[in-house]
Amino acid sequence: MRTKSTTLLISSMVAVVQPLTGYGQDTGNALEEVVVTAQKREERIIEVPIAISVLDGQTLQDRGFTNIQDLAFAVPGLTMREDGPGSYTIFMRGLSNQYGTGALVGVYLDEAPISLTGFDQLDTRYHDMERVEVLKGPQGTLYGQGSVAGAIRYITKAPVLNRYEGTLGGSISSVSGGDERETINGAINLPLVADKFAIRIAAVAEQGGGWQDQPQAGIKDGNGQDVVNARVRALWQVTDEFTINAKIIAHRNEIKLGQGYENADHTVTIGVNRAWVLVPKKYDYDLYDLTMTYDFGGFQLLSATTYIDHDNQYPYTTISGPQTTSAGFESSNERHVSAMQFAQELRLTSTGDAALEWTLGAFYRDAKRYFYRDGLSRSAAGLVTPSFFRQDDTYKSSSVFADAAYRITERFKLGAGVRYFVDDQTGSDGIYLESKSFHSTDPRVYASFKLSENVNMYGSVGKGFRSGGFNRGTTLPDYKPESLISYELGTKGSVLDRRLGFEVALFYSDYKDMLRRGLQFVPALNNLQSNTSNIGKVEVKGVEAGITLQPISALTFYANAAYTDSEIKEVDALNSTSIAGDPVDYVPELSYAVGGRVGFDVGSLPSFVRVDYNYRDAVTYIDRTSFLPQYIPQTSDAIGLLDASVGVTWNAATVELFGTNLTNENKWIDPYYNWNNANRTRPRVVGLRVNYDF
Structure with a gap:
């Protein structure tokens, strides 16, 4: 497979990782120029010295994206594990493990960091979104320790000070073999004081x-979601120099069968007792964000303050299959997470077109997470025992950072940055109390050379x-931090006018x-205990490529791909789940996306057709402590998903017929199905969407 995949990728090296434009836009005969804020300043995307994928708001709307699972299939090289809707662990660029407490990929909503831990990254809906930026590779200098593999930035639409505008939409769709889904969304912009103060309200319900059943409990289509996400943004232009942005988000989601795992026949099997009705999943959060900027002329001061209150209640069940080392073991429990996070960033950024561009900043985070589970387990011999566990953690971290780039000539720019980071953690399981401090200095150097105005x-x-942490509840040692050095060469731009x-x-x-799970003998307990440990060294190499072609204003094609070779090279831990030569979990060797959009008129009505594959x-997934040797590795399915839509616009209203997974693929997304812990592709969805702009 590797030889075939490598040949395929090398033969298409004319391309790149992500399209550089919002390819659904009609901008004459030229592609629209994209401006991003990936380096915390506005820049043309071709001038940013990192690989970035950008999907604009129109593209997100056209494709009907609702959550990050949709994004993961649209951005090659981005993967994830889902433990029920709203609970995601995100992986990128061959860096993928589920161990440790911190995130590998940082997630941001405007200036607000919304990664609480590696397992608690807030569910974001894509309504009224300006764009999504996916930054590839380590972003520690500007974004901190949670961005080892990259960062995802959701940019919402800002209030407009001088006009009333809005949108109202809705859709109804049918899930193959499942229930209907109804969605209503809207946004309104209200300039309450002309050119001074405006608010923008956006909401989706x-x-x-649903399509998953639990027949023993009489539950049909139980994974349907009842979601309400409301966002209010306020913009106050106090003076020409001083601006205040405020944002409040309320998110509520409830699912009767909320674990997300299913069998090939779309049924859900509950451990210990098949007829149990487990606790429904409730995923709620409130976010408060205040961002203030003052332009001093030549540089800008920014203060960003965020507070998040998050509660997550969800069911969890496991059934170890015949390929596991503990066949016959089953458990079911309810789990609760209560978390809060306060974050404050102060940042000075140069403005204007000076030869020297610079950023100086400081960041502080205070987070708390309380977790408990309560349930029953049954051994292969049939013995049923209660299961209870609690975990209470606090994280206090601070950092200072700087980045500067100097334009040596009109074509050549050289830059460097550094961040010093300190993380103080405490953890308790009700018996053991531990505390430890981790720190790191993370540098970055970069250079760019313009071949022309539009090629770089x-x-x-x-x-x-990424910080280390604790093996709680045992006498096992703590685990150390992980670190990564990444080298990247790239080119980007636009040609042919x-x-x-x-x-x-x-x-x-x-x-x-790299962190993985293993087994270690504990003399005080006279048995082997599961622990998280640093196992050794991993090498990752790859190429990402993509093109966007717009031969005429009404016709756009795109293709992008990622090839990743991620391999464990050295293992220096005893009884590790992995050995040298193993691939890294959840890393696809090849992923790609192709598609296009064509615009035309039906009579006098503008219309379009788009297709995406x-x-x-x-x-x-490799775990030598959980699976028998002959069943290693565990493997998901290869997945290809075909989506399409056709729409027509009359005055300010657009009517669209859409379909996702049109071939109705029923495949394993996750390889962990022999523990009954894996989700599958969503069945075919066909629906009608209406949107009215005013």
Whole structure:
């Protein structure tokens, strides 16, 4: 497979990782120029010396994206594990493990960090969104320790000070073999004081859409979601120099069968007692964000303050299958997470077109997470025992950072950055209380050279870092931090009078002290205990490529792909789940997306058709402590998903017929199905969507 995949990718090296434009836009004969804020300043995307994928708001709307699972299939190289709707662990660029407490991929909503831990990254809905930026590779200098593999930035639409505007939409769709789903969404912009103060209110509500059954409990289509997500943004232009942005988000989601795992026949099997009705999943959070900027002329001061209150109640069940080392073991329990996070960032950024661009900043985070589970387990011999566990953690971290780039000539720019980070953790399971401090200095250097006004080459070397933590409830040792050095070379730009956009990035990463699970003998307990430990060294290498072609204003094609070779090179831990030579879990070797959009008139009515196809290789999971040797590795399915839509616009109203997974693929997304802990592709969905702009 590797030889075939490598040949396929090399033969298409004319392309790049992500389209550089919002390819659904009609901008004449030229592709629209994209401006991003990936480096915490506004820049043309071709001038940013990192690989970035950008999906604009129109593209998100056209494709009907609702959550990050949709994004993961649209962005090659981005994968994830889902433990029920709203609970995601995100992986990128060959860095993938479910151990440790911190995130590998940082997630941000405007200026607000919304990664609480690696397992608690807030569910975000894509309504009234300006764009999504996916930053590839370590972003530790500007975004901190939770961005070892990259960062995802959701940019919401800001209030407009000088006009009333809004949108109202809704959809109804049918899930193959399941329930109907109804969605209503809207946004309104209200300039309450002309050119001074405006608010923007956006909300979405979803209901139904389930397809999973628990026949023993009489539950049909039980994974339908009842979601309400409301966002209010306020913009106050106090003076020409002083601006205040405030945002409040309330998110509520409830699912009767909320674990997300299913069998091939779309049934859900509950451990210990098949007829149990487990606790429904409730996923709620409130977010408060205040961002203030003051322009001093030549530089800008920004203060961003965020507070998050999050509650998550969800069911969890496991059934160990015949391929596991503990066949016949079953458990079911209810789990609760209560978390809060306060974050404060102060940042000074140069403005204007000076030869020297610079950023100085400081960041502070205070987070608390309380977790408990309560349930029953049954051994292979049939013995049923109660199961209870609690965990109470606090995280206090602070950092200072700086980044500067100097334009040596009109074509050549050289830059460097560094962040010093300190993380103080405490943890308790009600018996053991531990505390420890971790710290890191993370540098980055980069350079870029313009071949022309619209074509740029770049190179960068950056370090990433993720804190260590505790093996609670035992006398096992703590685990150390992980670190990463990544090297990247790339080129991006547009040619043919900006009708063809392209990007190519090659990268190599040296990932040290990767965290995995293992077994260690504890003399005080006279048995083996499961623990998280630093197992050794991983090497990751890959290439990402993509093109966007707009030969005429009404016709756009895109293709992008990622090839990743991620391999464990050294293992220095006893009884590890992995050995040298193993691939890294949840990393597809090849993934790609292709598609296009054509606009035309039906009579005098503007219309369009778009088609998108997303493919991802099978991913593996290796755990030598849980699976019998002859069944290693565990493997998901290779997945190809075909989506399409056709729409027509009359005055300010657009009516659209859409379909996702049109071939009704029923495949394993996750390889962990022999523990009854894996989700599958969503069945075919066909629906009608109406949107009215005013």
